[in-house]
Amino acid sequence: xxxxxxxxxxxxxxxxxxxxxxxxxxxxxxxxxxxxxxxxxxxxxxxxxxxxxxxxxxxxxxxxxxxxxxxxxxxxxxxxxxxxxxxxxxxxxxxxxxxxxxxxxxxxxxxxxxxxxxxxxxxxxxxxxxxxxxxxxxxxxxxxxxxxxxxxxxxxxxxxxxxxxxxxxxxxxxxxxxxxxxxxxxxxxxxxxxxxxxxxxxxxxxxxxxxxxxxxxxxxxxxxxxxxxxxxxxxxxxxxxxxxxxxxxxxxxxxxxxxxxxxxxxxxxxxxxxxxxxxxxxxxxxxxxxxxxxxxxxxxxxxxxxxxxxxxxxxxxxxxxxxxxxxxxxxxxxxxxxxxxxxxxxxxxxxxxxxxxx
Numbered sequence: 586x587x588x589x590x591x592x593x594x595x596x597x598x599x600x601x602x603x604x605x606x607x608x609x610x611x612x613x614x615x616x617x618x619x620x621x622x623x624x625x626x627x628x629x630x631x632x633x634x635x636x637x638x639x640x641x642x643x644x645x646x647x648x649x650x651x652x653x654x655x656x657x658x659x660x661x662x663x664x665x666x667x668x669x670x671x672x673x674x675x676x677x678x679x680x681x682x683x684x685x686x687x688x689x690x691x692x693x694x695x696x697x698x699x700x701x702x703x704x705x706x707x708x709x710x711x712x713x714x715x716x717x718x719x720x721x722x723x724x725x726x727x728x729x730x731x732x733x734x735x736x737x738x739x740x741x742x743x744x745x746x747x748x749x750x751x752x753x754x755x756x757x758x759x760x761x762x763x764x765x766x767x768x769x770x771x772x773x774x775x776x777x778x779x780x781x782x783x784x785x786x787x788x789x790x791x792x793x794x795x796x797x798x799x800x801x802x803x804x805x806x807x808x809x810x811x812x813x814x815x816x817x818x819x820x821x822x823x824x825x826x827x828x829x830x831x832x833x834x835x836x837x838x839x840x841x842x843x844x845x846x847x848x849x850x851x852x853x854x855x856x857x858x859x860x861x862x863x864x865x866x867x868x869x870x871x872x873x874x875x876x877x878x879x880x881x882x883x884x885x886x887x888x889x890x891x892x893x894x895x896x897x898x899x900x901x902x903x904x905x906x907x908x909x910x911x912x913x914x915x916x917x918x919x920x921x922x923x924x925x926x927x928x929x930x931x932x933x934x935x936x937x938x939x940x941x942x943x
Contacts, residue, residue: 590927593905594736594880595758596778598922603832622825626818634824635817638831645834645843648767648790655789655809656817656827661687661757661776663807664787665694668730668753668772670803671810672795673699678726680704680750684742685712685735686911687755695730702726712738714872718746725749728771734759734877736779737909739869739916741877745769751795758879760788761837762921763847771795779879780921782830785823837921846921853919853928854878860932866943867935884914890942891915897938903931 591598614621617630624631639654648654657664668691673679679699681692683706695701702724705716712735723729729748734741736758746752751771760775767773772791778784789809796810805811811819837846858876861867861883869876869883885891891914898906908914919928 587902589902589904590923590930591904592917592919592923592927592931594779594909594916594918595776596784597780597918597920599783599829600833600836600922603829603836603922606832607829621828624824626821626824631824632816634828634831635822638827638834641831641834641838642788645761645837646765646767646790651793652767653789653791653793653796653809653813655791655812656822656830657787657789657812658785658823659787659806660784661755661774661787662690662694664755664774664789665691666698667789667803667807667809668728668774669695669698669701670807671791671799672751672753672772673727674800675699678702678724680723680726680729680748682716682721682729682731682746683707684715685732685738685740686909687735687737687757688730688732691730691732691755699727704729707740711870712740713870715740715742715875723748723750727751728753730755734879736880736918737912737916739871739877739880739882740875741879743875751792757787758877758918758920761843761846762850762879764843777826777830779918782833783826786826786830833922849925850878850919850921853923853925854881856925856928856932857881857917857919860935864935864939864943866939879920880916880918882908882912882914882916886943888913893942894938898931898934901930901934903927903934906931 611620677699679701681695681701682704683689683692692701704721704723707716729750730753732755753772754770756773757776758779761780774789777786791809796813799808861869866886867883895907906915906917908916
């Protein structure tokens, strides 16, 4: 059976080369006579896997030496609680910018642990644009939290906001899609199941000067200092996820790193948006200045055709194009592992579908 073109928002497509490598090594990893999943996480063999993954990530992102790199469990949603527990006291203020469903959830969770203040809320236009900078009401709190790319709505910050507090970013759906200046952030966290690796892992990059300030009530499993002191192995880490993630980092390096990935991703996004914009049959609701490179929602002129569009798309191997239930319509997630050929195939199908039903 040939592989489909997978546009799922997450768990998302993984590079075929990585999957084949994992398949080859499944029963016997590097002559160990066992799968990497069966090795002790304390063994030198697996410690090397963890260290190599961290070193590759540091090279890809040019992570400064004064940042800790953590491989954590619980996904990005668990970091919604870990952020205030590590960076603030219950009485402290913290600023949150709400531009979509994920930053909205982070704000709701943050309110349980800190005096969270909503700097601006883009819900008035259904999160189709970023609230103007002049309208933000910052408090200069312990940290400023935002989500650079909203997976559900397809809205993305194309620049890094300048704020007075340590900047905390949920980069789950954009990390590793292009180069970034890590030094502008206090904390970056990202669930793996989009551009990084399989579900079950979350990366946390944290400036070391921000470690050691967790509340006494912070659970050990959420304490970044504890994770850093134990090499991300305070308990058994998700070993297979770490291994696969390391292979993804190796694959990215083989392509030429994040500058090369940015060029590919830029072409994919431009191709799909141009297909949408050239048509009166399809439309994208997001303000053009904030369109996501990674998640492209679009609607059909007649929503009664949505079901037929999805059915016919699946017949030709274009999978997981249904929009999020809170938004409707369609959504194509075009992460790193989605090749340009997949986007070309989608655009060709969209054109043909429009000719028949437009």
